[in-house]
Amino acid sequence: MWSESLLTPLKADHMKRAIALGIISLLVSACRPNKSIEPGVNSGKPVINEILTASKTLEGALLKYPDGKAEMRLYRVEIPVGGKIPLHKHPAPMMVYVQGVNSGSLRNTRVMSDGSEIKNIFKPGQAFLKGVDTPHYSENVGDKPTILWVTVTSAEDMPTTIFLD
Numbered sequence: 499m500w501s502e503s504l505l506t507p508l509k510a511d512h513m514k515r516a517i518a519l520g521i522i523s524l525l526v527s528a529c530r531p532n533k534s535i536e537p538g539v540n541s542g543k544p545v546i547n548e549i550l551t552a553s554k555t556l557e558g559a560l561l562k563y564p565d566g567k568a569e570m571r572l573y574r575v576e577i578p579v580g581g582k583i584p585l586h587k588h589p590a591p592m593m594v595y596v597q598g599v600n601s602g603s604l605r606n607t608r609v610m611s612d613g614s615e616i617k618n619i620f621k622p623g624q625a626f627l628k629g630v631d632t633p634h635y636s637e638n639v640g641d642k643p644t645i646l647w648v649t650v651t652s653a654e655d656m657p658t659t660i661f662l663d
Contacts, residue, residue: 587634592650
């Protein structure tokens with residue numbers, strides 16, 4: 499075993515740095531997602547899957563956060579078979595995830611200023627970034643309840659949803 503007293507101060511410093519880098523490397527490799535793990539395999543290691551990264555909304559607009567004191571919100575929304583969330587808009591951007599298991603599909607219909615409609619269907623396991631102030635309605639087009647997980651990047655006292663007549 500090496501003793502620091504046997505090493506020159508410069509070599510001792512290099513040894514400490516090498517050991518520290520080795521420990522950091524081990525920690526980083528242990529935290530890195532292991533892409534070789536199959537779903538359902540019990541390896542004892544956490545599996546992290548990125549679902550969505552986006553800087554543009556469905557409308558193609560760049561993501562913009564609202565003014566005010568920042569507030570994050572998380573909602574679980576369940577739309578029954580054949581159910582519909584009527585025409586509405588949101589004053590803050592939101593990320594929507596259609597639950598990957600035991601969920602139906604979602605049809606999101608955006609109503610444009612000229613009255614035309616743009617429809618998107620999101621299947622279980624898919625996600626999207628919803629922008630602000632675009633009127634839209636959402637429907638369950640599956641054969642089981644559609645379950646959505648919605649994260650809203652809002653501001654204190656700002657409503658999440660504004661229903662339109």
